[in-house]
Amino acid sequence: MLLATVIIAAGCLRAPAEEADLNFGYALDPFALASIPQYQAIVANDATMVTVENYMKWGLIHPNPSTYDFTLADQIVATAQANGQQVRGHVLVWHTQLPGWLTNGTWTRDSLLAVMEDHITTVVTHFRDNFPGVVTHWDVVNEAFNPDGSRRDTIFQQVIGDDYIEKAFAFARAADPDISLFYNDFYDDFSLAGETLLTGVPAGPGATPTQSDCAQLPKCAATQAMLTDFVARGVPIDGLGFQAHVLLGQAPDYVELADWVGPLGLEWAATELDVKVLSSLGDNSATRSAHADTFVSVLDDCLESDRCDTVILWGVGDAHSWLPGFTNGLFDYGLIYDDDYLPKLAVVKMFERLEAASVD
Numbered sequence: 001m002l003l004a005t006v007i008i009a010a011g012c013l014r015a016p017a018e019e020a021d022l023n024f025g026y027a028l029d030p031f032a033l034a035s036i037p038q039y040q041a042i043v044a045n046d047a048t049m050v051t052v053e054n055y056m057k058w059g060l061i062h063p064n065p066s067t068y069d070f071t072l073a074d075q076i077v078a079t080a081q082a083n084g085q086q087v088r089g090h091v092l093v094w095h096t097q098l099p100g101w102l103t104n105g106t107w108t109r110d111s112l113l114a115v116m117e118d119h120i121t122t123v124v125t126h127f128r129d130n131f132p133g134v135v136t137h138w139d140v141v142n143e144a145f146n147p148d149g150s151r152r153d154t155i156f157q158q159v160i161g162d163d164y165i166e167k168a169f170a171f172a173r174a175a176d177p178d179i180s181l182f183y184n185d186f187y188d189d190f191s192l193a194g195e196t197l198l199t200g201v202p203a204g205p206g207a208t209p210t211q212s213d214c215a216q217l218p219k220c221a222a223t224q225a226m227l228t229d230f231v232a233r234g235v236p237i238d239g240l241g242f243q244a245h246v247l248l249g250q251a252p253d254y255v256e257l258a259d260w261v262g263p264l265g266l267e268w269a270a271t272e273l274d275v276k277v278l279s280s281l282g283d284n285s286a287t288r289s290a291h292a293d294t295f296v297s298v299l300d301d302c303l304e305s306d307r308c309d310t311v312i313l314w315g316v317g318d319a320h321s322w323l324p325g326f327t328n329g330l331f332d333y334g335l336i337y338d339d340d341y342l343p344k345l346a347v348v349k350m351f352e353r354l355e356a357a358s359v360d
């Protein structure tokens with residue numbers, strides 16, 4: 001029993017994930033990766049694919065118009081390469097974490113398109129050339145829609161217009177013909193309601209365990225319309241990422257939500273999975289049981305679908321989760337390892353589910 005606990009504490013999900021042909025892993029923080037032995041062991045022993053939680057974002061990787069800083073992203077990609085893992089690039093175009101020179105600049109459609117092309121080309125090419133074959137997927141555009149399906153009012157939307165998204169995909173494809181290019185967003189009802197509450201943007205509804213019909217959900221329907229149009233016109237896109245920052249017990253049915261993706265010839269992935277637990281409920285056996293079930297439900301959806309081969313968790317352990325900081329402490333305990341990098345029940349349950357898949 002002690003030996004089993006030690007093995008699980010250091011990670012055990014990689015072998016069954018490989019057996020199940022699943023890209024499985026975590027969004028990583030370079031400082032934790034460089035300095036915390038348990039973190040390093042879990043990442044090495046659980047993950048087949050990792051992503052970079054922050055340090056590939058525009059403001060951090062491209063801090064001045066003519067300066068790129070790949071130091072921290074490179075550390076993560078080099079570690080993944082040494083571990084024999086793949087990397088999902090995150091993210092090329094997003095309205096958050098942009099540098100001041102971009103948000104405060106004066107742009108025309110053409111000048112902003114040129115800057116976007118330079119950014120996408122430089123970043124994609126950097127990883128293509130320095131780590132051949134390691135960065136296999138990119139989240140090209142993130143969160144372009146409001147909960148009601150209208151376009152989010154970003155600098156790219158304002159200055160370039162609706163076609164900034166397809167241009168971003170075309171620039172990424174031109175920079176690397178071999179990578180998978182994803183549009184990435186969130187559709188669950190709780191996250192959409194939270195966004196409406198925080199920002200006043202128009203309301204959802206979004207997906208719940210019992211309502212996951214994309215056509216009935218304005219933001220999902222708008223995404224479906226956009227991707228359908230992209231495929232019809234040959235815009236280079238390979239898939240849709242569902243972020244999946246889901247509420248305890250409230251994961252949508254992603255198989256149903258994504259049932260239109262396969263017929264378009266696209267894939268889908270769970271790209272930022274974590275499970276929001278109300279801090280007031282605590283991290284105890286009851287919440288850990290529901291927390292494990294919520295993780296398994298999303299994993300299950302991906303394993304069940306012949307169009308999903310990737311599940312990435314948005315962090316390794318609760319000590320580094322974005323959740324408490326971003327929700328004023330309302331939510332916590334989102335990940336499958338605790339503050340001390342000890343495994344929760346979710347690790348055991350995901351191990352069992354992956355093992356079952358590998359013998360299917």
Ligand code: 9MR
Binds near residue numbers: 053097272326
């Ligand atoms: O986890 C990220 C956090 O550390 C950053 O401060 C934050 C900035 O907005 O972004 C977080 O990651 C987000 C991801 O890039 C896109 N989807 C939502 C994620 C959680 O906010």
